[in-house]
Amino acid sequence: MTRIALLQMTAGIDLQANAAVLVDAVDRAAAGGAAMLFTPEMSGLIDRDRERAAASIVAEDADPVLRSVCEAAARAGIWVHLGSLAVRRADGRLANRGYVIDGTGAVRARYDKLHLFDVTLPTGESWRESASYAPGDSASVVATPAGRLGLAICYDLRFPDLFRALSDAGATMLAVPAAFTVPTGEAHWHVLLRARAIESGAFVVAAAQAGQHADGRTTYGHSLVVDPWGTVLLDMGETAGLGFAEIDMSQVDAVRTRIPVLDHRRAIPPIGTVA
Known part of the structure; x- marks a missing residue:
């Protein structure tokens, strides 16, 4: 069994305040026995x-x-999946970039969000992520104490081809850090995360933003851990805080043996059309 921790937070517009929350979470996760x-x-x-x-x-x-966070990880000797940060690329554009940091504070993997959230919701909320951010151009799977981790971010959740590629590349756990809106979260968050776990035969770990933020937005929360059978092991509700879950990686082989969907995957043949 491997113990993991999830931080559900209400990040704001103050970098120092957000960093302090993250560093505190690193220390408390390590003190609570989490490997990551x-x-x-x-x-x-x-x-x-x-x-x-x-x-x-x-x-x-x-x-x-x-x-x-790298310094805190090194002090505590714990791995961290820093869900994502806004960073400026060499070309001047912005990236929504996630990091996997090891227990020495070294960055082991990076992932730039592939699918950008450009939608107008029935509530009137309008989001144009592509107005500021450039999409990534590659996917990533990295070995961690919690298994081979495939990286995704938020809106990526709606694109199962990414998760198929990650599980085909050996991922046994899928990370989906998010800042889901409340309307889309209420409608789709749980069902999509459970579906990605079931179709991949993998654990899904989804740390989320929650509550009313300083910039006026509200996010859904409900950070989840889902096992390969689709069972929700942890649901953190709507309140910021730190949660823990126990991961039994033998479940991956057990589920993939019981229903060997990865072995049965085939390339989709050309689709014919009828006039």
Whole structure:
């Protein structure tokens, strides 16, 4: 059994305050016996005011939140999946980038969000992530104490081809850090995460933002851990805090043997059309 921790947070517009929450979570996760901590999408900054946010978004090697979490991971000797940060790329565009940090504080993997959230909801909420961010161009699977971890971020959850590629590449656990809106969360969050776990025969770990943020938005919460059979092992509800779950990686082989969907996958043949 491997113990993991999830941070459910209400990140705001103050980098230092967000970094302090993350560092505290690293320390408490290690003290609680976790081998790895998972944090939400945009753990370092949530700010819909693009002009104000721009002053806080810097290149990766200058990011104070990333530096603080790497230092905390090294002190505590714990791995961290830092769900994502807003970072400035070399070309000047922004990336929504996740990090896997090992127990020495070294970055083991990076992942830039592939699918950008450009939607207008029936509630009138409008989101245009592509107005500020560039999409990633690659996927990532990395060996961790919690298994071979496939990386995704939030809106990626709606694109099963990514999760098929990650499980085909050997992922036994899938990370989906998020800042889901309340309407979409209530409708789709649980069912999509359970579906990704079932179809991949893998654990899904989804650390989420929750509550009313300083920039005015509200996020759904309900950080989840789902096992390969689709059973929810942890649901953190709507309150910020730290949660723990016990992961039995033997369940992956057991489920994949019971229903060997990965072995049965086939390339989809051309689809014919009838006039």
